[in-house]
Amino acid sequence: MRKYISPFVCGFGAGVLQVVPVAKSLACCFIIPLAAFLSLYLELKANPSSVQIQLKKGLIFGLLTGLFAALFGSFFDIFITLLTKNNDIVAAFPELQKMINGFPLSEELKKEVLRLFNSVRNEILRYGFSPLYTISVLINNLVINSIFGMIGGLVGTQVINSKFKNQN
Amino acid sequence: MVCARCTGIYLGMFLISIYAIFKPIKRINGYKLLFIFSIPMVADVLFIGMKLYNYSKISAIITGIFFGSVLFVYLYNGLNLLIIENRARH
Numbered sequence: 001m002r003k004y005i006s007p008f009v010c011g012f013g014a015g016v017l018q019v020v021p022v023a024k025s026l027a028c029c030f031i032i033p034l035a036a037f038l039s040l041y042l043e044l045k046a047n048p049s050s051v052q053i054q055l056k057k058g059l060i061f062g063l064l065t066g067l068f069a070a071l072f073g074s075f076f077d078i079f080i081t082l083l084t085k086n087n088d089i090v091a092a093f094p095e096l097q098k099m100i101n102g103f104p105l106s107e108e109l110k111k112e113v114l115r116l117f118n119s120v121r122n123e124i125l126r127y128g129f130s131p132l133y134t135i136s137v138l139i140n141n142l143v144i145n146s147i148f149g150m151i152g153g154l155v156g157t158q159v160i161n162s163k164f165k166n167q168n
Numbered sequence: 169m170v171c172a173r174c175t176g177i178y179l180g181m182f183l184i185s186i187y188a189i190f191k192p193i194k195r196i197n198g199y200k201l202l203f204i205f206s207i208p209m210v211a212d213v214l215f216i217g218m219k220l221y222n223y224s225k226i227s228a229i230i231t232g233i234f235f236g237s238v239l240f241v242y243l244y245n246g247l248n249l250l251i252i253e254n255r256a257r258h
Contacts, residue, residue, distance in 0.1 A: 022217035029177050029235070030209065055250040151239065154246030159199040 006042035007061050010035040011068020018073035018141075019080060028144050032069055033152025036062035040156045052161045055154060062153020063146055070141035078134055085128040093121050172225040173209065176232020181240040183233070188244060195245050205238040 014035035018027040039061050040053060081087045089096070100113055116132070123130035184193075209231040216223050 022213065025171070025173065025216075026210070026213050029174050029232070030206065033239075055246060055253050058246075059250065151243055154250065155202065155239065155242040158242060158246055158249070159202070162197045162199065 004061075004064055006039040006046065007036075007064035008068055010039040010042065011065045012072050013038075014065065014069035014145075015072025015074075015076060018069065019076045027073070028148055032066055032145050032148040033062075033155065035069060036065040036149045036152030037156030037159065039065045040153065040160055044160060052164050053157050055157050058153040058157030059150055060153070062149040062151070062156070064149070065152070066145035066147070066149020067142065069149065070138070070145040073145070074134075074138045074141045077137055078129070081124060081133070082128040085125055087124060087133075089117065089133065090121050090124055093117065172228035173232040176229035176234075177236035177239065179229070180233035180236025180238075181243075184237045184240040185244075188240075193241055193244055196241055201238055202242055205234045209235045 014027070014031050017023040017031050023031065036058075040058055043061065044053070077087070096117060097114060100110055100117075103110065105113075120130045120133050124133065187193075212227055212231045215221060
């Protein structure tokens with residue numbers, strides 16, 4: 001675990017930023033890759049080395065950062081929803097209805113989708129918790145954050161290695 | 169569902185990947201290009217957060233395309249190097 005302390009720390013930071021209002025609009029596409037890069041940078045600071053970082057290591061660090069960010073981000077999202085009994089789905093439900101009605105889908109399918117969203121919204125308003133919302137947030141974050149984490153790890157390794165080349 | 173900005177990023181990556189089929193992408197050293205191309209996206213989010221202007225899907229997609237296209241170049245290089253690294257190991 002000690003070996004992977006920097007992905008844990010950066011994943012935690014990215015997880016927190018995932019629920020901060022302005023920052024969360026950049027969470028998946030910018031903050032997660034940046035956190036993966038920072039985890040590699042911190043690792044290099046903690047264990048200075050004159051050898052270039054292997055891309056495999058960058059990929060693993062990025063993946064772990066993404067996974068930790070997904071776990072912490074989902075936890076904070078669900079916890080805040082539980083406390084406030086409000087979230088983006090509840091706030092944007094009227095807009096969501098309009099948007100789904102505008103989709104070129106059959107009426108039955110539209111009704112089914114809206115019924116699901118409505119049940120999630122009602123559960124959140126009543127209990128502050130919805131199993132369907134919890135599962136969807138967790139799966140969504142795990143998939144997207146791990147992909148963007150790996151991208152950040154790969155790109156971050158190249159950036160750090162280019163610095164090595166410049167120094168040499 | 170994916171937000172407009174992420175759609176832009178995916179679209180940028182997709183367009184450059186199509187381009188890469190016909191014309192090989194040159195290797196880029198350093199991170200200046202990545203930094204420069206990420207500025208519009210970060211600035212867009214900051215300006216919306218500061219309420220200088222309202223959120224616009226078009227600006228989100230365009231800034232996303234900029235970032236996604238250059239991100240693919242770095243990703244492409246990284247994957248190439250990863251394959252070379254793995255081949256050397258085996």
